[in-house]
Amino acid sequence: LNGCECEPYLTADHKVLLEFADDIIFGLKAILKTTGAGKGIIVIEDNKQDAIELMQEKVADIGNMEVFVARTKYPQGAEKTLIKRVMGRKVPSGGLPADVGVIVDNISTVKAISDAIQKGMPLIERVTTITGEKIKNPGNFIIKIGTSVRDLIDYCGGFTDDDVLVKMGGPMMGFPLNTLDVPMMKGSNGIIAIDTDETKEQPCIKCGRCVDVCPMELSPLYFVKYAKEENWQGMKDMSVMDCVECRGCQYICSSKIPIINSIKAGKNAVRGMK
Incomplete structure (x- = not known):
């Protein structure tokens, strides 16, 4: 299980680990049973000590589960990077994790699996981070998929000023939004509001x-x-x-x-x- 927060600013996975630990364990058990995998490894970065201690407590009496503590480093959340770090296996070029006997699932995905089995609830909501230095009241929220980005930002008190760049996702892999009238999707783990980017492109100097x-x-x-x-x-x-x-x-x-x-x-x- 990929419990490494994929980007700076975002804390949605961290919050899910803390608030829905039992659901995470149930979902992981379901995955192990379905796939026939021999072991479930929950990978959490070392800057989430409270989540590490909680999950270690939850898996203490479960023989085929363990918590792996990884050094906090971007982009450790990329599945091929994670597999190499945790398992020491290198996914071949053009290959998939299954080619080296591994399945990687995100924390929010496992929570959704648990909801589907235990509650009969389809994927209609997820935990999302709304943050950035331009957001008045940042936080993590359970949102319905399809909710307008504008409504979420209004709920957080709006922007601190007008000079703002809004991205869906994090500061690294997120993409700028030209309008706030767009819906949140199942993969929308964050909305960030930051300073606008005024940098100008220059010719490559081949610095490497x-x-x-x-x-x-x-x-x-x-x-x-x-x-x-x-x-x-x-x-x-x-x-x-x-x-x-x-x-x-x-x-x-x-x-x-x-x-x-x-x-x-x-x-x-x-x-x-x-």
């Missing part, structure tokens, strides 16, 4: 910092070059499909190049290739 931080050991600077040339085969050969879009490369980029835009264009083109 994007290569240094890539958790998938890719070379993101080539993706920008190949995207401009529309060299989609080159992007495929450089394993663009293995990118988890963590935006670490874009965050660290000295020239502030929107690398993820090139990666997404490349992925779409590769998917369309025959």
Whole structure:
């Protein structure tokens, strides 16, 4: 179970672990029974000590479950990174976790499984973080899927000022919203309101910092070059499909190049290739 909060700012999974611990255990038991997996491992980062202690207490008398404490590090929530860290197994390029005998589920997913079995409740709600320095009253809330982002922000007291950038998701992998009149979806784990981004793109200086931080050991600077040339085969050969879009490369980029835009264009083109 992926109990590593996938991004800075967001604390929804942490809150679910604390408030619905018994549901998490029930859901994990259901997954183990359904899949025939030999062991259930709940991975929690070491900055969530209260959740670690609670879950360790819950699994103490269960022989096929354990809690794995991982060092807090972004983007540890990416499933391939998590598998390598916890199990020491490397998912092959283009492969799936099942190829190395692992299934990864998110904490909120397991809570939904428990709700479906114990309450007969379909996936109609989830815990979501509404936060950021521009939100007056941030917090975690159980929301109905389909709720308007505008209604959620109004419920939190609105913005502290008008100079604000709203993203669905976290600061790294989240995407900017051009309008607040959009619904929350089943994967909407957060809404953040932060300062607007005024950075300007500069030419690549080939510093290699994007290569240094890539958790998938890719070379993101080539993706920008190949995207401009529309060299989609080159992007495929450089394993663009293995990118988890963590935006670490874009965050660290000295020239502030929107690398993820090139990666997404490349992925779409590769998917369309025959």
